[in-house]
Amino acid sequence: MKHSLIAAAIAASAATVLGGDVTGTVTFKGTPPPEKPIAPLMADPNCGKLVKGTVTTRHYVVGANNGLGNVFVYVKAGLAEKKYDAPATKPVIDQVGCLYEPYVSGALAGSPIEIRNSDPVLHNVNFMKSEAGNTPFNTAQGPGGKSLDRTFANPEVFVKLQCNVHPWMFGYIGVVNNPFFAVTDKDGKYTVKDLPAGKYTLAFKHLKGGEVTQEIEVKDSGATADATIELK
Amino acid sequence: MPIDSPNPASPGAQAPRWLHWLALAAVIATLALIALGGVVTSKGVGMAVPDWPTTFDHNMYTFPVAKWQGGIFWEHTHRLVASSIGALTIILAICIQRFDERRWLRQLAWTAVPVVCLQGLLGGLRVELNRIPVFGMPGAIFFGVLHATISQIFLCVLGVIALGTSAIWTRVGVLGRGLLGGRAHREVLALTGAMIVQLVIAATMRHQHAGLAIPDFPLAYGRIYPATDADTLSRINQRRGAVVDDAPVQAFHVHLQMAHRIVALLLVSGVVSFALRQRGSGQPWAAWSRIWAILLVVQCGLGAATIWTGKNDGVATAHVAVGALSLLTGATLGIALLRARNGAMAINPCDPTRGEIQTAAEVRSLAS
Numbered sequence: 001m002k003h004s005l006i007a008a009a010i011a012a013s014a015a016t017v018l019g020g021d022v023t024g025t026v027t028f029k030g031t032p033p034p035e036k037p038i039a040p041l042m043a044d045p046n047c048g049k050l051v052k053g054t055v056t057t058r059h060y061v062v063g064a065n066n067g068l069g070n071v072f073v074y075v076k077a078g079l080a081e082k083k084y085d086a087p088a089t090k091p092v093i094d095q096v097g098c099l100y101e102p103y104v105s106g107a108l109a110g111s112p113i114e115i116r117n118s119d120p121v122l123h124n125v126n127f128m129k130s131e132a133g134n135t136p137f138n139t140a141q142g143p144g145g146k147s148l149d150r151t152f153a154n155p156e157v158f159v160k161l162q163c164n165v166h167p168w169m170f171g172y173i174g175v176v177n178n179p180f181f182a183v184t185d186k187d188g189k190y191t192v193k194d195l196p197a198g199k200y201t202l203a204f205k206h207l208k209g210g211e212v213t214q215e216i217e218v219k220d221s222g223a224t225a226d227a228t229i230e231l232k
Numbered sequence: 233m234p235i236d237s238p239n240p241a242s243p244g245a246q247a248p249r250w251l252h253w254l255a256l257a258a259v260i261a262t263l264a265l266i267a268l269g270g271v272v273t274s275k276g277v278g279m280a281v282p283d284w285p286t287t288f289d290h291n292m293y294t295f296p297v298a299k300w301q302g303g304i305f306w307e308h309t310h311r312l313v314a315s316s317i318g319a320l321t322i323i324l325a326i327c328i329q330r331f332d333e334r335r336w337l338r339q340l341a342w343t344a345v346p347v348v349c350l351q352g353l354l355g356g357l358r359v360e361l362n363r364i365p366v367f368g369m370p371g372a373i374f375f376g377v378l379h380a381t382i383s384q385i386f387l388c389v390l391g392v393i394a395l396g397t398s399a400i401w402t403r404v405g406v407l408g409r410g411l412l413g414g415r416a417h418r419e420v421l422a423l424t425g426a427m428i429v430q431l432v433i434a435a436t437m438r439h440q441h442a443g444l445a446i447p448d449f450p451l452a453y454g455r456i457y458p459a460t461d462a463d464t465l466s467r468i469n470q471r472r473g474a475v476v477d478d479a480p481v482q483a484f485h486v487h488l489q490m491a492h493r494i495v496a497l498l499l500v501s502g503v504v505s506f507a508l509r510q511r512g513s514g515q516p517w518a519a520w521s522r523i524w525a526i527l528l529v530v531q532c533g534l535g536a537a538t539i540w541t542g543k544n545d546g547v548a549t550a551h552v553a554v555g556a557l558s559l560l561t562g563a564t565l566g567i568a569l570l571r572a573r574n575g576a577m578a579i580n581p582c583d584p585t586r587g588e589i590q591t592a593a594e595v596r597s598l599a600s
Contacts, residue, residue: 046302057473122301124282166302209470
């Protein structure tokens, strides 16, 4: 009897663990406003030397088949309240060529992200304002300076980082309370890994385009969910 | 006796000329500092130096020049020039105590010292407390707006000191009540007060860092007054794509910019109307009010250009500087008219034994 109870518990546990990847493509509908050259970057005596060609804004990154990049995809509802372990490797945001790379990223609330400065110039990393009660900071980071670890305690999509030394520099982090998130690539494709089987509300949030949601059901084979963000 | 008294017993007696030049230098330097502050806000580099009163943990006066890069250059220069003006204000106040006997001027000069100190402190609080909510708004906005407003009021205080030490001060004191419609000073001071209201609106707009809430002019999103419902704002925000990624536009930002436009229209109408009514009067304030009206018209043009150029840093900064100059012109004209209205007694009734003119009748007789 005892053994059968244990076996049942293991089976139940396995059932919740099983699931799969959610994949899909986010497409853009409409004509995106033209991106603007970041003239102050190219004119800056220090930053201008670090880039080649014309550097433009990245408000709408539209790739093949109207795939929309830099969309933050995350599970908005459907997961049981639970505290997740920090990922084995910290998400990294780097300052390269006087830009934040990646421009859009994701992080688990309460676990640290690493902010690097690979540029030979001084930046300040300013998280000035939080709508969700996260603690703001403004820290200088010299060339080749020590990496900064920063933690956002509460979910907030998006946290905005900016450099005031180079006021065109912005980086955005989708902070959520679970590790099931992804950011679309330049062609709009994404994969949310290892989502347990179940029914969820999946959200697709773009900095300018706004947010759309979709109800999905994840089975052992995973799930597919495409979305469209439309310019109104 | 007061040094610049138009007392016939001491004709031509004035504050030392160099004292006036010193005050004028303080005015010009402050105007330049306001423009520099305008650059800092226009470029969004106010937080490029994250600490205060130190600069990246250095004493601000020994911060290595090699590190004055990008936004640091503007913010650090702003701080250095500001501290120089603080010192200049103290020197001016001491010199006025030493070389001018008028009580009101000495009091005003002393008043400028705590004002400039407060202004420096507000600049520091803008940096250090930028994330602390004050009266329901971020410290960055609260202290930023206060800092911007007091800077121009301080400019006006220095302007009145410069006026009080000038030859014009004696001249307008002699002209007297009978040569001017009795309410002109009220009209000018009311317009100047409205300019301070406009300044608060403008500073609130700029410190939201929401870019151009309305990108067209003279219409607003193609209408006389734009819609601000959620769908419209969503469409607006989807299409915004500046290099400096400003905060999303909210209804409040739109209403604020519309208020700025409406007050600007009222102000330019009022000032131009006043200037036209002074035409041909032969009084010194006729030319003065004409200059004021020209400044207001130029200021409106710069406001329009700020929108048409997509908030170009240089144009936006010129808009701040000319706005400050307009306020200064209005404030000094209003005080000069008040002086003319009431003769030498207007600003601060002095001890009769000190030889100041006592009544408007005396002023009139002197002027004639």
